[in-house]
Amino acid sequence: MKIHIPPLKCQGIKSKLVPWIKNCVEWDGKGLWIEPFLGSGVVGFNMQPKAALFCDNNPHIINFYNEIKTGAITAELVRNFLETEGHQLTKQGQDYYYQVRERFNRDKAPLDFLFLNRACFNGVIRFNRRGEFNVPFGHKPERFAKAYITKIVNQVAYVAKLTKVSDWTFLCQDYRRTLANVSQSDFVYCDPPYLGRHVDYFNSWEEKEEEQLCALLKKCPSKFILSTWQNTSHRENAYLHSWWSTFQILTKEHFYHVGAKEINRSSVQEALVLNFQGNVPETTLEKPKQFVLLESSENYNF
Ligand SMILES: C[S@@+](CC[C@H](N)C(=O)[O-])C[C@H]1O[C@@H](n2cnc3c(N)ncnc32)[C@H](O)[C@@H]1O
Structure with a gap:
């Protein structure tokens, strides 16, 4: 299966898991494909739904994709921009990176966001409390x-082409709002920050968020798939068995390349939570013998 990589990268990007997720989706494509936690967009963009609602509470992700949709950002524009800015980066090195970072934190231009996302350490998206990258x-x-x-130009061209032939809406909003308007014919793919693992200003994901998400998904009128994790070599995700245990759970080993710390680059047992009987369990969940409760204050980035 050819996977199209999107122009933005983020922690927890699911590029390698797309075939697995795609195989698990059971949907006739008649309603909306809904993603409350878009991130890079790799899952939805590879599903290629006719109609979709793509949401994230990070305004920079949504602005970037909206500008591709409206044509304010084109593949050619991206080429010219990255050639010019890339040339300056080669000449001036890290000083130039920090100049662009300052410029972005002042003006919030989507192309600067792309530049930073592709030139920063490990391709992560992280903001401080003041909303600065x-x-x-x-x-x-x-x-x-x-x-x-x-490569990046082609990635932009792929998304641009799909936004032209599809009915896709990109909205900057909280997941609770997105999940408030789901219909039976829709399909929801949820990939929230992993509790205790992905943390930044837009990603302050804590126990109460996961609990509310679980409560909302229990009432979800459509089918859904939620991505989460079961364990790393160091710890178990105890919440998987407490909050999500009423659903079908599938697991699979995955190796993340994005992350600042070596410890976070080890393999992770990924989990998919489904509110229907998926037909392709590569590994069905076995309850771990011992749970180690996560401390949500720990900041682990994949
Ligand atoms: C793990 S990432 C999604 C990764 C994505 N599936 C991919 O493969 O690239 C989680 C996303 O949820 C967003 N997010 C965090 N808290 C949110 C909230 N309360 N409402 C909506 N989006 C939120 C983050 O900005 C981040 O982009």
């Missing part, structure tokens, strides 16, 4: 080599 430089002044720019 605060990921350090990825130490690659030659980052925007010709082939890399072409």
Whole structure:
């Protein structure tokens, strides 16, 4: 299965899990594909639904994709921008990265967001409490080599093409709002920040959020799939068995490449929670012998 990689990257990006998720989806495509936690968009963009509601509470992700949709950002514009900015990065190195970071934190331009996302350390999206992007430089002044720019340009072109032939809406809003308007014919894919693992200003995901999400999904009139995790080599996700135990749970091992700490780059047992009987369980869940409760204050980035 060919997976189209989106132009933005984020922690917890599901590129490698798309085939698994896609295989589990049982939907006739007649309603809306709804994603309350869009992130990079890799899942929805590969599903290629005719109509979709793509939401995230990070305004920069939504602005970026809205600008592609309206044509304010085109593949050619991205090429010119990255060639010019990439040239400056090669000449001036990290000082230039920090100049662009300052410019973005002042003006919030979507193309600067793309530049930072692709030049920062490990391709993560992280903001401080003041709403400022605060990921350090990825130490690659030659980052925007010709082939890399072409790759990004093609990724933008892919999303642009789909937004033209589909009925896709991108909204910056909280997941509670998104889940308030689901119909039976829709399909919901939820990929919230992983409790205790993905944390930043837009991602302050704590126990109460997971609990509310669970309560809302229990009432969800359509089919849904939720992505979460079962365990790493260090710990178990105890919430999987307390809150999500009434649903079908499938698991699969996955290796994340995005993350600041070596410890977070080890493999993770990923889980999918379904409110229907999925037909492709690669591994069905076995209850772990011992639970280690997560401390949500710990900041782990994949
Ligand atoms: C794990 S990421 C989604 C990754 C995505 N599925 C992918 O493959 O790239 C979680 C996303 O949820 C968003 N988010 C966090 N809290 C939210 C909230 N309360 N409402 C809506 N979106 C939220 C974050 O900004 C982030 O983009």
